[in-house]
Every structure is written in structure tokens, then in C-alpha cells.
Amino acid sequence: MQVIRPVGREAAAKKYDMLSAIMAHALAGDQNLQRLVLRLMSLITTRYNWQRNELTMGQREIARLWCVDERTVKREMARLRAMGWLLVKRPGARGRVSVLALDLERIMLDTRAAWGNIGEDYILRVGGEAAAETAPSTVVPFRRPDVLVAGQGVWGRAQALLAAEDRPLYDAWIACLADGGLHEGCQILIAPSRFHATYLRTHILPRLRTALLRADPTVTALRIETG
Structure with a gap:
């Protein structure tokens, strides 16, 4: 899978590709996931620095944007960190809010199942399984067991x-x-x-x-x- 890096000449298109993946993932889920993703997208589109991969916004400001209380903000941000979508880049200190980052690879991995709902062209563009199947390769794959043997x-x-x-x-x-x-x-x-x-x-x-x-x-x- 190609990890989307929203920089360079095609940065705008890459941003839309990632937002499309998040949106499709939410629409394929329940209302709780849809609300959580909508809130995350509001942070991305209003305060996220794409070039530096930084999100800097205090809980009070987030609560105002989301029209909720700060307790809800703490709960939802904890969910996003537990999912691995948000990372703490620099912890907050006295008089300074935390600097967060998006784990773009994790987001694309988690949303991959919904890419097909966008279209085959999207799968090919972001380097999904369809691209891997159609692209010629000279690599001879190793044999592996079809059944996963995992521990306890x-x-x-x-x-x-x-x-x-x-x-x-x-x-x-x-x-x-x-x-x-x-x-x-x-x-x-x-x-x-x-x-x-x-x-x-x-x-x-x-x-x-x-x-x-x-x-x-x-x-x-x-x-x-x-x-």
C-alpha cells in the first residue's frame, strides 16, 4: 500500500484522497463512528497543518467547534488516540497545548476496506490491492501457510x-x-x-x-x- 504524503505538486489531490478514505470509512460504519469521523474532519479542515503534520488546538476551542462540552472532547480525542489515528507529537505544558499528529499510514490501513465504495480508480490511484494484482512483478513470492498460526x-x-x-x-x-x-x-x-x-x-x-x-x-x- 502506498502511504499518502500530502506534499509536492500533487499535494491537493493527495489531501482529497485521504479525506475521501476517511469519509467512505465513516459512511460504512454506524452513527457513532460517523460522528467521531465528522469531528476529526472538522479539525483537519480548520486547524491541521498538512506540511508539518501538526494539529494544535486547545480543548476549549475544540469544544466550541464541536458544540459540546470539554468532557466530550477528552473522550473523543482519547478514542482517536486509542485507534492510532492521532499521535501526541509534543505533550502540552503550562500555558501551551499539546501538538498532535495524524498517523496517515494507520488511517489508510483502517479505511482500506471501504475504498471500493469510492471506485476502482481510487484503489488504483492510492496503490491498493487491485493495483498490486494488475502491476507486473518479477518478484517470486515465498510460499506461506494459508492458515494463520497465532499465539494465545x-x-x-x-x-x-x-x-x-x-x-x-x-x-x-x-x-x-x-x-x-x-x-x-x-x-x-x-x-x-x-x-x-x-x-x-x-x-x-x-x-x-x-x-x-x-x-x-x-x-x-x-x-x-x-x-
């Missing part, structure tokens, strides 16, 4: 989520991770080598955290060690 408990549920959203990535980098246990809210994963662990920390850590949080909201930390 929190990590087992997270494995199933990760495999469902990107099976090639899962097979290459995640399937070999061993469950080191859950200790006081911290999930420990054992990588087969130092290189493997470093790659995971650098490139895949946000995905792992989001999957664990969705598998069990009480997971507060993740540590990757080597066997």
Missing part, C-alpha cells in the same frame, strides 16, 4: 489483527516474534536477532502498539528484546 492471549489477538491488515509484512517481520509475557501493562516481545529488533523499533513499532492496544486497552507499553 493478548499477543495472539494482536497477531491476528496485524496479519489481517498486512499479511506480507506480518510473515516477514512479525510472525517470528515470541511472546515474552505481559508484565504490569508492558508487553514483551522477543525478536530472533538484534537487527530484527532494531528494524521493528524503527519501522513497525507504531503498528505493534496499536494492535496491542486494540487487543487489550490495558496494555500501556511495549518492549522488544532479543532472544
Whole structure:
């Protein structure tokens, strides 16, 4: 999947592509999801800095925009962070609000199931599965089992989520991770080598955290060690 980066000459079109994905995802869901996504889109279109990937807006201002109280703002923003769509780029301090960021890759992954409702041209444009099927390739794929063999408990549920959203990535980098246990809210994963662990920390850590949080909201930390 191509990650949308709303910069360069085609920045405007890329922005519309991402907003279209969010909109289609919401319309395919229930009224609670639709309301949440509408509120997020209001923040994006009024206060989001696309070039810097920053959203800076206080809870009082958000409450005024959404026509709700600040308690509702706290609850909805917590939901967006739990989904992995919003990230804390810089925590708030005295006299200064938090700086948030959008995880564009996570948003596109979560909305992928609804892309077909927009049209095949959209799927091809953003680099979905249809594009991968039609594009010629000289790469010979490795054989893999059709049935996912996942572990038990929190990590087992997270494995199933990760495999469902990107099976090639899962097979290459995640399937070999061993469950080191859950200790006081911290999930420990054992990588087969130092290189493997470093790659995971650098490139895949946000995905792992989001999957664990969705598998069990009480997971507060993740540590990757080597066997």
C-alpha cells in the first residue's frame, strides 16, 4: 500500500484522497463512528497543518467547534488516540497545548476496506490491492501457510489483527516474534536477532502498539528484546 504524503505538486489531490478514505470509512460504519469521523474532519479542515503534520488546538476551542462540552472532547480525542489515528507529537505544558499528529499510514490501513465504495480508480490511484494484482512483478513470492498460526492471549489477538491488515509484512517481520509475557501493562516481545529488533523499533513499532492496544486497552507499553 502506498502511504499518502500530502506534499509536492500533487499535494491537493493527495489531501482529497485521504479525506475521501476517511469519509467512505465513516459512511460504512454506524452513527457513532460517523460522528467521531465528522469531528476529526472538522479539525483537519480548520486547524491541521498538512506540511508539518501538526494539529494544535486547545480543548476549549475544540469544544466550541464541536458544540459540546470539554468532557466530550477528552473522550473523543482519547478514542482517536486509542485507534492510532492521532499521535501526541509534543505533550502540552503550562500555558501551551499539546501538538498532535495524524498517523496517515494507520488511517489508510483502517479505511482500506471501504475504498471500493469510492471506485476502482481510487484503489488504483492510492496503490491498493487491485493495483498490486494488475502491476507486473518479477518478484517470486515465498510460499506461506494459508492458515494463520497465532499465539494465545493478548499477543495472539494482536497477531491476528496485524496479519489481517498486512499479511506480507506480518510473515516477514512479525510472525517470528515470541511472546515474552505481559508484565504490569508492558508487553514483551522477543525478536530472533538484534537487527530484527532494531528494524521493528524503527519501522513497525507504531503498528505493534496499536494492535496491542486494540487487543487489550490495558496494555500501556511495549518492549522488544532479543532472544
